[in-house]
Amino acid sequence: MAFVELRHVTKRFGQVTAVDDLCLSIEKGECFSFLGPSGCGKTTTLRMVAGFEDLEEGEIEVGGKLISSSLKKYYLAPEKREFGMVFQAFAVWPHMTVFENVAFPLRIKGVARHEIESRTKHSLENTNLTKQAQLYPNELSGGEKQRIALARALAINPGLLLLDEPLSNLDPHLREEMRFEIKDLQRKYDFSIIYVTHDQAEAMALSDRIMVMRDGKTQQIDTPLNVYANPANKFVFGFIGLSNFIPVVPRDGKAVLESAPDAGQVSDSFPPEFAGAGRATVACRPAEVDLLPEGKGGLRGVIDRMAYLGETVDYIVTVGDVEIRIQKGRREPRFEAGMACSLAFPKPTWYE
């Protein structure tokens, strides 16, 4: 039996269904991300696990213990669930010192004084906050505040750590550093993580598995690798990385552009399952398109724009009224804006 179990969880706010019939299990020690655009229901789901929101339908179990159930009208109060949680806006208490912030959960729990002292010190060491222990949070930087929040969440040694977009208030380089820090702490304490984010790179870097959500519905639950390589649908494909969606129609068993059928083929076959509809979409990553000299590939186009991004070169190629984005390494043959070129699509993914 999995450590965290969500069964047919549904949440409505008035007319809006924020979370729709969600089923999910998370293993002990696993780092699991909820990924999706804002308003997709990821934070609501997390808040239901935390106990801040009731459920319209379904139930939630953690560690073999039922904590939320709409049927039994049973909701364990958030303060009794013994999870750790970190919020996007840090939520460190400005009227307490760093030490007092971190010691608070232990004090509430009624831990003996000397043990509070030693455990808090230990937490502060683990998060590199020993020097700042007697300062007030507003004297500290965003990264330090977030470390206080982490130390506080981990003070009682929770089995489950809930993270609600914890890094989105930090600047980019700090974000990367904190990712490693969270990972390190998990290795040390071996808790499960539920991590809510809208940043796909963050989810990829941290998670064992990712759930991609949209409009309250699960789109895909899989490892980062599989979510990237085998997206379940067009939405996941587009959300998880840079992408081109090219509308195609069949002609003589080949796939050609709908707006420019004479420009050549996108693929030399048209999947039979879309033949009935008479149209399909080819999805591909900018790096997975071959950019060739004129006449070499299947599809003829013109370089519309070219930009050096350092390690990569970014092209926009127009074919008919379709713009295709392509990224190539800086060592590969270069094309200038205005040049004619050919494109080939060795790894097309087909969607309706």
Add this chain to the structure above:
Amino acid sequence: MNRTGKFGIAELLFVLSLLILIVIVALPVLLIFWTSFVVDGHFNLSAVVEVLTKPDTFEALKMSLLLAACVTVTCTAVGTLFAWLVTRTDMPFKETMKVLFTIPFMLPAFIGALAWKMLLSPRAGYINQFWMALFGTRTPLFNIYSFWGIVIIETMYLFPFVFIQVSGALERMDPTLEESARIAGAGLFTITRKITIPLILPAVVSGALLVCLYSLAHFGTPAILGTEVGIYTIPTKIYELIHQSAGSFTAIRAATVMSVILVLSAAVILYTQNRVVKSGRFQIIAGKSVRPTVLKLRGLRTPLFILCIVYLLVTVVMPTVTIFLVGLLKTYGLPLQLGNMTFENFYYVLFKWKLTKDAIFNSLYLSLGAALVTMVAGGIISYVLVKMKVRGKWFLEFLGMLPFSLPGTVIALGVILTWSGRFGINIYNTGWIIFVAYIARYMAFSLKSNSAALEQVHDSLVEASRASGATPWQSLRDVVIPLIRPGMIAAFFLIFLPALRELTTSVLLYGPTTRTIGVAIYTLNEDGETVYACALAGVALLLIVGGEILIKRFFEKKKRLDNGGA
């Protein structure tokens, strides 16, 4: 930008600001201190000691402090309770209640006191009469002419100071601060004690100090409810001294000494308030808007809701209705029956009686004039304070702080000392002296509103305009002023409406033909013309409510336009 030696726009505005503040504000205050401490050209403390140790002034002083302390405590309790109810519980109609609880602000406290005098004066008060008839007793239910009577009435109309501050703080507070405590294992009671209360404490304290300041300087309620039974506060004692002395110097000296005490107390209160508000470690504004966890009141939901409704009925509806009903009576003392009622009083005060007609007219033109002048002057001074780098600005900043700590009574006394011929200008007993006093009294509002607006205008906007080839004047006209216009208009209304019902200052300055609405209501009541006082008070209430609705409309429309544009 090096134009040393040249007398440009910056210097012009600076000197202008300095002149305004010195003549309108600094000079009167200086004269008050001068009169208190200097005798025959020498510094002399003995006069001060003499005034303070005289039994009646000492009593007034003690009473003022005691009254302010009690009112502060009750307002804090009432205001915080209601603020918490409408922001953090599942009480029904919370949004509506939030608006309703700010209505007592619109009612001038002295009109409230007038209404309650008619309801709870020991003999003639309607409620007391009803009570005595009901139980066949001769002891009234409650005597409003008492210390606690004054405390209760002031609480009724001053608690919104606390309510607005605290409900604002509770709303802006990041709910995750409380949620993280819950996740950490704390129950609701612990969270309230350890997290919520410490975090909103600055708001509570700052609201409480505003109440304290207002109560100390407030004339109307103690004058209407206290004077009758010998309860004097500093403002009412000063009024008595000035009115009975017919200009004797000893009386004025005593009044100035008490004013000095008022100014110093106000300064201490404001300094404390500033410190509390500025204490930077209490920045608790939410990052993103999440609905805070709401406490389910369960069985207490209906009783608490009824309590709120009853409170509003008693403090707002009942006094207002009383004012209008008594205003309709043919003679005061007649039972409240339809047969005894007539619109004659309203017609009389509005169109026939010169005294009340004058009062309405005086109030209207004085408030309009003062609001216009103060809006513009405050705009100029704020511009210098916020946007300009000129030498000697610290002095202007100091002067700019002064109006905030000047109670109405002190301003009145100050302008009497300044404008009764000492500097060759004597406007005593004319409308002008009230006009000058209003400008001094409301300069603080204008400075606050204008500087807030100016601080929103980033320097780069003006720099961009200069870079596009505009002169400083053109930048001011085409960029700065259009951007701060809403702030200036807000300043106008913030001055116009309170000035319309002003009593504390005007009552020391009015002459035979220069009564204002507030003064007229007060003196009519003193002279026993109760029905006319009520009729005029009714007219004043309609003017005030009408004005408030107009402003609301204006700002709502403005807000909609802003949102539409963005």
